[in-house]
Amino acid sequence: MRWEMGRESENVEDRRGMGGGFGRGVQVGGIGGLGVVAVALIAMFLGVDPRLVLDMLPTDTGTQPAVVEGGRPPADDQQARFVSTVLGETEDTWHEIFNAMGRQYQEPRLVLFDGRVQSACGIAGAATGPFYCPGDERVYLDLSFFDELERRFEAPGDFARAYVIAHEVGHHVQTLLGITGEVDRLRQRSDEATSNRLSVRVELQADCLAGLWARHTEERHEILEPGDIEEAMNAASAVGDDRIQRATRGYVVPDAFTHGSAAQRVRWFHRGFDTGNLDACNTFDAGHP
Template sequence: MKWQGRRGSRNIEDRRSRGGTGAGAVGGVGLLAVLAIGYFLGIDVSPLLEQGAVNQGGEVELTEADERAGKFVSVTLADTEEIWADLFRQQVGQAYNAPTLVLFKGSTSSPCGGASGATGPFYCPADKKAYLDTGFFTTMERQLGAKGDFAAAYVVAHEIAHHVQNELGVLGKANALRRQVSEKQSNEISVRIELQADCLSGIWAVHAQRQFGSLERGDLAEAMNAAKQIGDDTLQRNAGRVPMPHTFTHGTSEQRQRWFAKGYESGRIADCDTFGASRL
C-alpha cells in the first residue's frame, strides 16, 4: 500500500504516551469485545474481567513501530475523510462529519465501556469516536494470520464504516432494534451491521485506488485474507470449536469477503444494503 508522504488527519486523539487509564471494570461494548476476542483467540480473559481494565498507569515510551503505526493510521484516516466527504456529497446529498480516532496503548476508557488491547478496535456511537490499540495489528499478523499494511488499513476502514452507518442513521436504528428482540435475532442484526461495514470498506478501497493510487500488487488479497481470517466460522473453528451460526455476530468468512468485494466492485453506497438483502 502506498501511503508514505501523504497528509495525515487532524482528527487523531493520541493517548498512547499516557499508558493505561485504570478505567475500572470493563463494561458494555468493552465487555462484549473482551469476551469475543478471548473466545476467538482462545485466550483466558478472566484476570482482565476480574481486575477491570488493564492498569498500567504512568507514561509509556513509544517505540519506532508505534510511531510508524500512528502515522499509517493517520494517513489512512485522512484518506477516509476525503473519500467519504466526496461520496456523501455525490451519492447522499449531505455533508459528511468526520469522526475522531483514538489511539491508545494498554487501556483507555470510552462512553461505550473500557477498552484494552484485548478488546480489539471498535466504534463508539456515543461519542462518535473509533478506538484502536495499534498493537492489534501485531495480533492480526501473529495470531490471526492477517498480514500486510492493507489488511491493517481494512481494519481502520471498517471501524470508520461504522461511523458512516451512524451518519446515515442506519446504526442507531439497527442498535435500537437489537435491544427489542431476542439474543438470536440481535445477533442476526449485528451480522447485517458488520457485513454492511465490510461492503463500505470495499467502497473506500476502490476509491482510495481511484483518488490516490494507494493499492499495490497483493493489497486486495491482503484485505480479502483479513476478511476471511476474522469470519465468525473461521474464528470459532480456529479456537477449537464447532461453528455455531446462531452465535455469529460478524458473518462468515465467505460473507465478509463477498460483501467487501461487492463494495469494491460497485463503489456505490446504495449497493451495500445488507438490511434489504434476502441473501447475506
C-alpha cells in the same frame, strides 16, 4: 499500498502511556448496575467475550476521573503516520460521498491507546481489538493488534491494516446515517438469535463500506499495489466468525455469529470495491447476507 504521499489526518489522538486514558478534570459518575449491563451488551455487539471487558471495570462505586484527550502522535512514529494517512484517506472519500448525497460528513477521531482505554462505551482493553464507539464517535486502536493480525490471524500487509481502520470508520458512517441507532432499537426488542443476525448485517455492511472506501481511494490516488486486495481479503477472511469459532471451540455455531463468516466478509468487501456504490452495501435488504 502506496500511502506515504497521502494526507495525514489531524484527528488522531495519542493516549498511549496514559494509563487507561484517565486524567484530572471534571468528575463523572461511576459505573452502576445499568452501566455494567450496557458495557456487556456493547462487548457482545462487538463480538467480544463480555467477561474480558467487565473484568477491567473499576470496582469503586464512587466517582471516576474524566477522560483526558491525548495529543498528536510523534512525527517520527511510522505506524502512527500510517494510521493518520489512512484515516485522512477515509475522510476524503466520505466527504466526497456525503457531498454527493447533499449531506455533510462529520469526521471521527481515532484514539491510539495501549493496555486499556476509557471511552463513552466503557473501559476496554487490548483484548477487545479495534472498535468504534458511537457514544463519542471515536475509533479506538491499540497498535499491537496489527502484530496480532499478522501473527495470530496470519494476515500481514499494510493494506490488511488499512482495511481494519476503514471497517471501523464504516461503523461511524453507519452512525451518521442513522443505521446504528435503528439497529440498536431493533436488537433491544429481539431474542438473542435475531440480535446476532442483525449484528452480522451491521458488520458485513461495514466490510462493504471498507471496500467502497478502497475503490474510491484507488480511483483518486492509485494507492493499490499488486497483492493489496488479497491482503484485505485475507484479513476479512481471518476474522470470520466460523474461522475464529473453529480455532477457539473446535466447532462452528452459526446462530452465535456476530460478525459473519469468512466467505460473507470477503463477499461484502468485494461488493463495495467492485461497485463503488453506497446503495450496493445495503445488507439489510439482502435475503441472505
